[in-house]
Amino acid sequence: MSAPRARVVRRPVHGVLLLDKPRGLSSNDALQKCKWLLRAEKAGHTGTLDPLATGVLPLCFGAATKFSQLHLDADKAYEAVAVLGVVTSTGDAEGEVVSQAPVPHVDDVVLAKLESLFTGRLKQVPPMHSALKKDGKALYEYARAGETVEREPREITVHELRLEAIAHEGWAALKIRTRVSKGTYIRTLGEDIGKALGCGAHLASLRRVATGPFDISECVDLEAFQAMSEPEREAALLMPEALLGGHTPVTLGRDDAGRFLSGLRRRGAWPDIEAAAVFGEDPPALLGTGHVKAGELIPGRLLSPIEIQQILQSRTATTTP
Incomplete structure (x- = not known):
């Protein structure tokens, strides 16, 4: 019979942890892990990242949770790789391949046209594999049940877009660097770029490199955070007012x-x-x-x-x- 786990004694912790979320971990799992490491009484985050995605995830503790909603509206910057000619059921590498097509020649002229086409105010249909709710139910729940429901296009803004033709694990691909408004799905942006090329695409990787004023260079990765002593972990937190830069x-x-x-x-x-x-x-x-x-x-x-x-x-x- 295994010994019972020691009960964690919670304590008041106040501040913001800029975490570099690892791939494969949900935002909530990352939050709960860090909450446990800090023994914090109260925690929340400023918006989720898909398990596939890595990068900047501000985690709020204690008093800082009162201001976490302020960053839901913040602009965000991403780096992604879109594999061309392969469409998946989820728009990323986690889904099943549903179609393949030849990839056209992509040169600087084509890239410039795509950058122009997908910069500015756009209409974007949210993906079925997302946490957006319809009739009180997350879209991914419909998708897992094999259902597709109608979604209204939403207005987004792509402030900056830079595309580069690369090879990714033997496949033709595009490296995407972009800064976007809230509510923008980079998976959908990658798919739409693939449609514009006539061959389709899916995201092989996605990394958030900035959200609002917070940059990836300021973040601590989970392994490093785990290796710290408890005082070092607490010292890694920003003060709650870090969320009030505007x-x-x-x-x-x-x-x-x-x-x-x-x-x-x-x-x-x-x-x-x-x-x-x-x-x-x-x-x-x-x-x-x-x-x-x-x-x-x-x-x-x-x-x-x-x-x-x-x-x-x-x-x-x-x-x-």
């Missing part, structure tokens, strides 16, 4: 900070601010978000006094030699 900072004195945390509006000589990151002056700490209208600071998402105290304590612990 917000205008507003700083309040002690009295106003306390009232703001109670949900009260504050008056001041501020211009109108659509999105504000509100900080206390003494002690210096993030209080939450808000917006300013007609000289009035209106609270949005607020941290609790306990969360602020825990963040200040952990900050002191990581900076004390």
Whole structure:
């Protein structure tokens, strides 16, 4: 009879981990693994990556989860490889081959035309193998049951697109580098490029190299994170305010900070601010978000006094030699 597993004692952990998600792991599995490694009480992420995909996956812990939704709308950058002439049931290497076709000659002129065709505002039909819901049910659930349901095209924006003709494991392929708006499916983009060439395509690999202000160069991979001591893991976290890069900072004195945390509006000589990151002056700490209208600071998402105290304590612990 095997010995029972030791119960993990959870603790308050606040911050953002920029994880380089490995291939083959779902976003939720990666989140739960890191939550366990940190012994964190509360965790969430800022949008999923397919198990096939690797790359930037910001994971939020504690107070940072209050701002995770802000990054669902962030632009994202990807690098992918699309194998030409082979169409699969899922649009990627995980699916079954459903058709094959000869690949036309692809030169710089053709690549330039494709880049122009697939840059800007586009209409894209979401793939059946996706988590998008229809009638309360994820599309991939219909797909697994062998059903295909009608999907409305959605408007997306491809801000940048660079294509390069390469060989991939003996197959003609395209290397795709792109920066896109939220809701863009790179698998579908690869398939649509293959259709435009008349031969079809599927993604062999997909890597997210940036999301919002976060770049792959800032990320830690899961193996390295596992190898760290617990203090090193906690020190690898960014402060919750890392999620508020697009917000205008507003700083309040002690009295106003306390009232703001109670949900009260504050008056001041501020211009109108659509999105504000509100900080206390003494002690210096993030209080939450808000917006300013007609000289009035209106609270949005607020941290609790306990969360602020825990963040200040952990900050002191990581900076004390």
